[in-house]
Amino acid sequence: MLRANEVNIAELNSFDLLVVGSPTQGARPMPSVVEFIGKIPESALKGKNFAAFDTRIAMAKLFGVAAVRIAKILKEKGAIAVVPPEGFNVTAEKAPKLKEGELERAGNWAKILIK
Numbered sequence: 707m708l709r710a711n712e713v714n715i716a717e718l719n720s721f722d723l724l725v726v727g728s729p730t731q732g733a734r735p736m737p738s739v740v741e742f743i744g745k746i747p748e749s750a751l752k753g754k755n756f757a758a759f760d761t762r763i764a765m766a767k768l769f770g771v772a773a774v775r776i777a778k779i780l781k782e783k784g785a786i787a788v789v790p791p792e793g794f795n796v797t798a799e800k801a802p803k804l805k806e807g808e809l810e811r812a813g814n815w816a817k818i819l820i821k
Contacts, residue, residue, distance in 0.1 A: 710742035718750045723757065723788065723819060726776050729802075730762040730793070733770030743779050752784035757819050758791045759812075763798045789818060 718724065726743065728735035758780065760772035773791035781787065794812050796802035804812070 710736075710738040713742060715745055715747075715750065718746060718754070721754065723755045724751070724780075724785065725757045725759070725819065726780065727759040727761075728772040728776065729796075730760045730770075730772040733772075735760070735772035735776050739772070739776065740779075743776065743783075746783060748783045751780060754785050755788045756780050756785045757787065757789050759815070760791075760793050761796045761802065761804070762793045763802070764795055789815070 726739065728739040734740070756777075758773045758776040760776070762771050771791075771793050773793055777787055777791040792815055794808045795805045796808070797805060
């Protein structure tokens, strides 16, 4: 796992699956994630598999969520979604934590990706 600013774009050709996630902030992914995806040339993603996820508070779905926007951008660059965009609920605290049961749900989602 790497943060968006730690990824070497040139190494993406060696990946079988790109998993991109972000907290939902203002119905969007974090700016660093958008910037990272924007720097990826289409040639590096054409035909590559991906999965997108986000963390969100329960009400975020009413306004928009990061995973859907991430998936849209990656698809526009020619990548192929292996699963629909997924979201995992967090508490609405100043330092959000995954809600009860979400860590297990995220683990099950990850297992689907590696099959």
